[in-house]
Amino acid sequence: xxxxxxxxxxxxxxxxxxLSMHKHHRDVFGAPPTHARRLPLRVAGWxxxxxxxxxxxxxxxxxxxxxxxxxxxxxxxxxxxxxxxxLPSAKRRPRARGNPSA
Amino acid sequence: xxxxxxxxxxxxxxxxxxxxxxxxxxxIWLSYVLPAARADAxxxxxxxxxxxxxxAIVWAFAxxxxxxxxxxxxxxxxxxxxxxxxxxxxGAS
Amino acid sequence: xxxxxxxxxxxxxTWAGLVVGWVLFFMFLTGTLGYFDAExxxxxxxxxxxxxxxVAPAREVAFALDHLTKEAPEAARWFVGLSGDRxxxxxxxxxxxxxxxxxxxxxxxxxxxxxxxxxxxxxxxxGGQLLYRLHYRLHYLPATxxxxxxxxxxxxxxxxxxTGVIIHKRIFRDFFTFRPRKGQxxxxxxxxALSVLALPFHLMITYSGLIFFAYLYMAPVVAASYxxxxxxxxxxxxxxxxxxxxxxxxxxPAALTAMGPLLKQAEDRIGAxxxxxxxxxxxxxxxAHVVIAGGTLTPSRxxxxxxxxxxxxxxxxxxxxxxxxxxxxxxLLGLHEGLFAGPVLRWLYFLWGLVGTAMIGAGLVLWTAKxxxxxxxxxxxxxxxxxxxxxxxxLPVAIAAYFWANRLIPVAIEGxxxxxxxxxxxxxxxMLLHAFVRPSGRAWVEQLWLAAAAFGLLPLVNALTTDxxxxxxxxxxxxxxxxxxxxxxxxxxxxALAAWRIGRRRAQSERRADRAAWASAPSRPEAxx
Numbered sequence: 001x002x003x004x005x006x007x008x009x010x011x012x013x014x015x016x017x018x019l020s021m022h023k024h025h026r027d028v029f030g031a032p033p034t035h036a037r038r039l040p041l042r043v044a045g046w047x048x049x050x051x052x053x054x055x056x057x058x059x060x061x062x063x064x065x066x067x068x069x070x071x072x073x074x075x076x077x078x079x080x081x082x083x084x085x086x087l088p089s090a091k092r093r094p095r096a097r098g099n100p101s102a
Numbered sequence: 103x104x105x106x107x108x109x110x111x112x113x114x115x116x117x118x119x120x121x122x123x124x125x126x127x128x129x130i131w132l133s134y135v136l137p138a139a140r141a142d143a144x145x146x147x148x149x150x151x152x153x154x155x156x157x158a159i160v161w162a163f164a165x166x167x168x169x170x171x172x173x174x175x176x177x178x179x180x181x182x183x184x185x186x187x188x189x190x191x192x193g194a195s
Numbered sequence: 196x197x198x199x200x201x202x203x204x205x206x207x208x209t210w211a212g213l214v215v216g217w218v219l220f221f222m223f224l225t226g227t228l229g230y231f232d233a234e235x236x237x238x239x240x241x242x243x244x245x246x247x248x249x250v251a252p253a254r255e256v257a258f259a260l261d262h263l264t265k266e267a268p269e270a271a272r273w274f275v276g277l278s279g280d281r282x283x284x285x286x287x288x289x290x291x292x293x294x295x296x297x298x299x300x301x302x303x304x305x306x307x308x309x310x311x312x313x314x315x316x317x318x319x320x321x322g323g324q325l326l327y328r329l330h331y332r333l334h335y336l337p338a339t340x341x342x343x344x345x346x347x348x349x350x351x352x353x354x355x356x357x358t359g360v361i362i363h364k365r366i367f368r369d370f371f372t373f374r375p376r377k378g379q380x381x382x383x384x385x386x387x388a389l390s391v392l393a394l395p396f397h398l399m400i401t402y403s404g405l406i407f408f409a410y411l412y413m414a415p416v417v418a419a420s421y422x423x424x425x426x427x428x429x430x431x432x433x434x435x436x437x438x439x440x441x442x443x444x445x446x447x448p449a450a451l452t453a454m455g456p457l458l459k460q461a462e463d464r465i466g467a468x469x470x471x472x473x474x475x476x477x478x479x480x481x482x483a484h485v486v487i488a489g490g491t492l493t494p495s496r497x498x499x500x501x502x503x504x505x506x507x508x509x510x511x512x513x514x515x516x517x518x519x520x521x522x523x524x525x526x527l528l529g530l531h532e533g534l535f536a537g538p539v540l541r542w543l544y545f546l547w548g549l550v551g552t553a554m555i556g557a558g559l560v561l562w563t564a565k566x567x568x569x570x571x572x573x574x575x576x577x578x579x580x581x582x583x584x585x586x587x588x589x590l591p592v593a594i595a596a597y598f599w600a601n602r603l604i605p606v607a608i609e610g611x612x613x614x615x616x617x618x619x620x621x622x623x624x625x626m627l628l629h630a631f632v633r634p635s636g637r638a639w640v641e642q643l644w645l646a647a648a649a650f651g652l653l654p655l656v657n658a659l660t661t662d663x664x665x666x667x668x669x670x671x672x673x674x675x676x677x678x679x680x681x682x683x684x685x686x687x688x689x690x691a692l693a694a695w696r697i698g699r700r701r702a703q704s705e706r707r708a709d710r711a712a713w714a715s716a717p718s719r720p721e722a723x724x
Contacts, residue, residue, distance in 0.1 A: 003539050018371045063493045063526075064535060070395050071543030074550065077370070077392045085373045130419040140420055141434035142520040147416045148409040149523060152402060156353050160361075163207045164200050186419070 006055040010076035013048030112168035120175035121158030131186035208358035215348040226330035227548025235323025238679040241661040258312025273475040278309040382561035389554035396547040403531035445481040452508035461487040496529035588642035589626025595649030596622035643694035651687025654680040
């Protein structure tokens with residue numbers, strides 16, 4: 001149960017970090033992230049990753065907990081890579097005539 | 103072309119032989135000067151030796167010339183070997 | 196200078212990876228399977244009872260001592276390994292007294308059923324243990340030779356990791372980047388992602404791998420303090436593990452004290468059910484010692500050890516504190532082995548291992564993808580391309596063959612364990628031959644389909660030859676056994692998907708090449724190989 005919580009936090013953390021990036025934000029929302037959005041997304045991402053550390057230590061103590069956390073990070077990051085890859089690339093979407101940013 | 107091959111061979115030799123010698127000498131010196139029981143000090147030497155070897159290999163290929171690679175490894179190797187010989191506890195070779 | 200440095204590091208990364216890539220692929224794949232060695236052991240001995248009830252440690256020890264008293268009454272040391280999570284059997288081992296010339300005493304071992312104390316009668320097999328040992332012991336080679344080969348390859352891997360980190364641009368920006376179906380770019384993306392996503396694991400597993408045989412690889416460091424004599428290394432290890440508690444036998448016989456009270460004392464200290472093994476030195480002698488070891492497993496590996504006088508039962512010593520060097524050493528090795536991992540963490544270790552294996556495979560394929568346009572006709576390129584097929588696609592087929600052999604070789608055949616392993620290597624040799632003989636593109640697709648069939652049909656073979664198939668194991672909740680069949684099924688599906696997609700893309704590019712040939716007639720098209 002705690003493992004699931006940690007994994008969920010890590011997945012959302014990586015999702016936020018991915019969304020803070022130009023390409024991935026564009027693929028999801030059609031446009032790159034504005035300055036106002038990028039920082040909160042980054043902060044949220046790192047905070048969520050940090051939070052996912054606590055349940056791991058609670059579940060398994062310091063020594064095993066750190067290893068468990070790193071393992072969950074890999075699994076979560078892989079999940080986001082696959083998710084982000086499955087999105088159709090915004091580059092290939094047809095652009096509205098005369099609107100270079102659509 | 104042939105000169106390049108020879109130069110590369112020298113570099114590889116520097117990385118492998120020179121790197122190993124450097125790692126061994128420095129690790130031995132470390133195991134002598136550490137204030138720990140003989141077995142623990144030897145173990146510590148073993149633990150760090152591969153990091154030193156890896157660093158030496160990277161150096162050998164980053165150095166500007168093959169000769170530079172050799173000198174850059176030979177000098178610290180001799181230095182550590184000398185220091186180790188001075189620091190050697192009685193009875194150790 | 197920056198450009199030249201990056202270039203030389205890139206060169207070093209490519210060559211370090213390429214020269215030993217196939218051996219590393221083998222090591223990573225077998226090592227990864229090794230994380231489930233106990234589960235694979237279970238599956239490969241279907242005669243085992245479906246579920247096993249727990250047995251009290253005192254009873255197991257009694258069975259073990261019965262057996263040892265019968266088989267090796269004059270031994271210098273008895274070892275009793277209690278059954279537990281990673282080993283369903285009660286294991287005993289003994290070593291006889293040293294010979295007159297100082298030679299090591301003869302040893303023997305047995306696997307006992309923890310419920311009855313009788314020697315087990317399951318089919319002879321190398322099991323998952325053999326697969327796990329392959330990754331550092333290889334096969335058909337003397338031990339020291341294998342350790343050196345593996346050590347050199349691991350050193351190359353360390354260099355590949357270090358240079359890889361140095362040359363990787365935009366680690367964070369490209370963290371999630373994977374662009375499929377773009378040829379060489381996709382392989383680079385895959386190789387990068389797989390490297391970065393498990394970088395702590397790759398670094399740990401590689402460096403700790405070197406530490407296992409550091410006494411061999413860096414022998415001068417040991418020799419510098421312990422000399423060059425034949426007992427230099429034994430002395431080093433004795434000092435390191437503080438193995439000076441046991442004295443030589445007195446020569447006067449004395450009855451071994453009752454184990455019950457000792458076990459109770461041990462459990463009081465380290466927890467009920469936490470005892471893992473016993474070592475009894477000089478059993479039946481006045482100078483007998485009993486060392487009981489156990490405790491919760493952590494990455495730092497070393498169990499708590501209680502040493503008792505073997506005749507009086509008095510507690511002599513409780514070991515617990517270790518030096519910083521020893522802790523580091525034990526933790527590195529412990530992290531590598533992952534014996535402390537529970538089910539979730541074990542699957543994560545397995546995932547890490549697969550990521551590492553795939554990273555190496557992607558790197559090997561990337562090398563050919565990058566250079567196909569320019570040097571496809573050179574001997575070196577063709578060699579690499581064919582070896583890639585035989586290793587990346589062929590080795591999985593060979594491993595599946597090992598499991599097929601386990602089910603198909605009759606139980607009564609003498610030496611069947613060795614033949615299971617031979618089957619694996621014979622099939623691997625056949626895959627390598629196939630990779631060299633068939634046209635390159637077709638060889639990939641054919642071997643991938645073969646892997647899909649070899650893994651996907653394995654549960655069926657299991658059902659036809661034993662009664663430990665999914666129809667039995669799922670209802671019974673025997674998750675170890677069911678998990679094997681399910682994992683193998685999923686693996687088969689994965690290979691089928693890969694084979695289908697690559698086959699389709701080849702067919703598409705062949706059709707395109709044909710159309711281009713017709714369009715540019717009358718010149719004859721070059722063969723698409």
